[in-house]
Amino acid sequence: MLLFLQTTLNGLVLGGLYSLAAVGFSLVFGVMGIVNLTHGIFVVAGAYGALLLFRHLGIDPFFAIIPIGLVLFAVGYAYQRTIIHWAISRASLVASLVVTFGVAMIARNLLQLTFGPDVQTITPSYSFTSVGLGPLRIDLVRLIALGASLVLLLILALVLARTQFGRAVRATAQQPLAAELSGLSVGRLHGLTFGLSAAMAGASGAIIGIVQPFSAASEVAWTLNAFIVVVLGGIGSPAGALVGGLLLGLINAYTAQYIGPSLTTAMMFLVLVLMLLVRPQGLLGHSFGESR
Amino acid sequence: MKQPLAIFAGLAAVVVLALLPLWLGPFYTRVVQFFFFSAALALAWNILGGFAGYWSFGHTVFIGIGAFSAALFGMHVGTFGTGPMSMVVPLLVAGLVCGLFAALIAYPILRLRGIYFAIVMLGVSQVVSELVNNIGWFQGGVGVFLSPPVPSGVTPEDFYYYIFGALLLLAFLLTLLIKRTRFGYALLAIREDEDTAMMLGVATEKYKVLAFVLSAVLVGLLGAVYGYSVGYFTTYTVFRLDFSLNMIVFCLIGGIGTLFGPIIGTAVMLFITQVLLSRFLDIHLLITGLIVVAIVLLMPGGILGALTRSRRAALARKAEAQA
Numbered sequence: 001m002l003l004f005l006q007t008t009l010n011g012l013v014l015g016g017l018y019s020l021a022a023v024g025f026s027l028v029f030g031v032m033g034i035v036n037l038t039h040g041i042f043v044v045a046g047a048y049g050a051l052l053l054f055r056h057l058g059i060d061p062f063f064a065i066i067p068i069g070l071v072l073f074a075v076g077y078a079y080q081r082t083i084i085h086w087a088i089s090r091a092s093l094v095a096s097l098v099v100t101f102g103v104a105m106i107a108r109n110l111l112q113l114t115f116g117p118d119v120q121t122i123t124p125s126y127s128f129t130s131v132g133l134g135p136l137r138i139d140l141v142r143l144i145a146l147g148a149s150l151v152l153l154l155i156l157a158l159v160l161a162r163t164q165f166g167r168a169v170r171a172t173a174q175q176p177l178a179a180e181l182s183g184l185s186v187g188r189l190h191g192l193t194f195g196l197s198a199a200m201a202g203a204s205g206a207i208i209g210i211v212q213p214f215s216a217a218s219e220v221a222w223t224l225n226a227f228i229v230v231v232l233g234g235i236g237s238p239a240g241a242l243v244g245g246l247l248l249g250l251i252n253a254y255t256a257q258y259i260g261p262s263l264t265t266a267m268m269f270l271v272l273v274l275m276l277l278v279r280p281q282g283l284l285g286h287s288f289g290e291s292r
Numbered sequence: 293m294k295q296p297l298a299i300f301a302g303l304a305a306v307v308v309l310a311l312l313p314l315w316l317g318p319f320y321t322r323v324v325q326f327f328f329f330s331a332a333l334a335l336a337w338n339i340l341g342g343f344a345g346y347w348s349f350g351h352t353v354f355i356g357i358g359a360f361s362a363a364l365f366g367m368h369v370g371t372f373g374t375g376p377m378s379m380v381v382p383l384l385v386a387g388l389v390c391g392l393f394a395a396l397i398a399y400p401i402l403r404l405r406g407i408y409f410a411i412v413m414l415g416v417s418q419v420v421s422e423l424v425n426n427i428g429w430f431q432g433g434v435g436v437f438l439s440p441p442v443p444s445g446v447t448p449e450d451f452y453y454y455i456f457g458a459l460l461l462l463a464f465l466l467t468l469l470i471k472r473t474r475f476g477y478a479l480l481a482i483r484e485d486e487d488t489a490m491m492l493g494v495a496t497e498k499y500k501v502l503a504f505v506l507s508a509v510l511v512g513l514l515g516a517v518y519g520y521s522v523g524y525f526t527t528y529t530v531f532r533l534d535f536s537l538n539m540i541v542f543c544l545i546g547g548i549g550t551l552f553g554p555i556i557g558t559a560v561m562l563f564i565t566q567v568l569l570s571r572f573l574d575i576h577l578l579i580t581g582l583i584v585v586a587i588v589l590l591m592p593g594g595i596l597g598a599l600t601r602s603r604r605a606a607l608a609r610k611a612e613a614q615a
Contacts, residue, residue, distance in 0.1 A: 090592060
């Protein structure tokens with residue numbers, strides 16, 4: 001029983017990270033219909049950014065979230081306004097899949113050339129402290145990571161639901177033409193959404209850097225995780241990303257504990273395949289789906 | 293009119309390629325052999341991805357299943373022959389197992405479309421490779437052997453050169469046949485608009501499954517021969533993500549859904565990466581990525597698409613000048 005609870009706790013903590021890493025992917029998928037295969041690069045870039053800031057300037061990764069988020073926001077905005085926009089206007093929406101895949105290859109190679117192929121970790125002074133929760137143990141880092149993820153997800157949900165910007169994004173997602181006719185600059189909003197997505201991914205990367213080892217090659221795994229989270233939870237909303245992420249974290253933890261640690265990827269994909277066959281729109285459905 | 297000329301050119305190409313190893317050194321024989329392998333894979337992927345529009349991101353699963361079924365059958369049941377003959381039965385088994393596996397997963401998986409189908413195929417390839425790697429009986433972790441079929445007096449690179457060449461020819465003829473028949477038109481109709489095709493009475497389900505199975509059997513055969521050419525292999529030798537990706541990239545660069553596109557794309561990409569950049573291994577990914585992005589932005593139909601477009605534009609100009 002204790003083992004089960006401990007496994008559940010570990011799974012939820014991991015799931016919080018999955019949610020945060022996937023929410024931007026989900027937003028871009030929901031608003032623009034783009035499956036961004038560069039998403040994992042943003043996550044890994046965030047982790048490398050946090051590593052650099054920690055090693056050279058001694059900045060704590062949790063504070064590094066802010067500069068990393070700002071930089072990746074700018075990168076994401078520029079990326080959408082140029083390459084992605086070109087690909088969609090010159091070829092098709094499907095072409096964006098191939099282009100983002102190509103850019104991911106380039107970026108992974110550049111990261112490997114810059115940082116080497118070795119697996120990295122960020123180890124601040126508190127990384128081995130753990131706290132007790134009754135008879136359960138949990139690393140302090142993971143607890144803060146879960147808290148930070150939830151806070152960031154909540155902020156994003158509030159921005160989307162309550163602000164003028166959020167309303168504009170939702171309008172663009174539901175009816176791009178009508179939004180444009182009402183005076184919204186759809187192109188700019190798409191750029192901003194993409195920037196926001198990249199910033200969230202970078203922030204999650206900074207946190208992931210402390211909790212898990214990473215390398216340039218792990219970008220594939222993070223892109224796929226984001227996809228699975230979206231399929232499990234539902235497209236386009238922070239709530240969907242949270243549900244999907246927590247579920248994926250639990251699946252991962254239970255599989256590693258009760259079936260075998262080498263079978264986690266297989267189990268994650270098995271659940272993905274089953275989910276797509278049974279309920280392809282995800283548990284919470286598509287936030288902007290009805291009017292499409 | 294044009295038909296006999298095309299057949300003659302094709303026969304001439306086959307004869308030239310058949311005689312080529314006499315002049316090529318061992319290294320270039322291997323490069324051309326790898327070209328045959330990759331081009332045949334791209335053609336096989338193209339049957340499903342190019343004609344029917346179902347982009348599989350996990351076709352390497354059939355390379356793996358093909359190679360492992362041949363090896364496990366050879367180890368547990370026997371090879372029924374010696375020398376080159378020892379390949380026959382394991383290859384048939386490999387094709388059969390791949391075809392059965394594809395037919396089995398086709399029904400649920402082909403209901404998904406677009407990006408969902410692509411990602412689920414990626415998922416299938418991951419799941420199967422992990423199972424092969426972790427279930428003891430498959431011996432994926434420790435590796436399996438295939439008894440060498442190369443007859444004495446022939447070098448391995450020449451031997452596999454002809455085998456892969458024959459498979460490429462098979463893939464090409466099959467693609468030609470599909471393109472020219474009702475089957476090909478049905479697949480194109482599915483790609484353009486599956487719902488309308490179904491409404492107009494095209495048996496979309498049947499044709500999709502058939503294309504999937506054919507593509508899988510071809511890739512399975514290629515995978516098994518690849519297994520023979522390396523002799524000893526583990527899970528990660530044959531279940532390789534870059535195989536899956538190359539099939540897509542090669543088709544994309546040459547022109548997806550065309551007869552010659554996959555072959556041209558493979559030739560161009562392998563020439564750039566294996567010949568021109570053979571000394572810069574660490575930037576292969578960068579170059580491939582740059583080419584992919586440039587192709588999509590500059591010529592979305594691939595090399596063949598761009599050629600067709602410029603020819604049409606020239607014809608239009610000519611017609612305008614005459615009028």
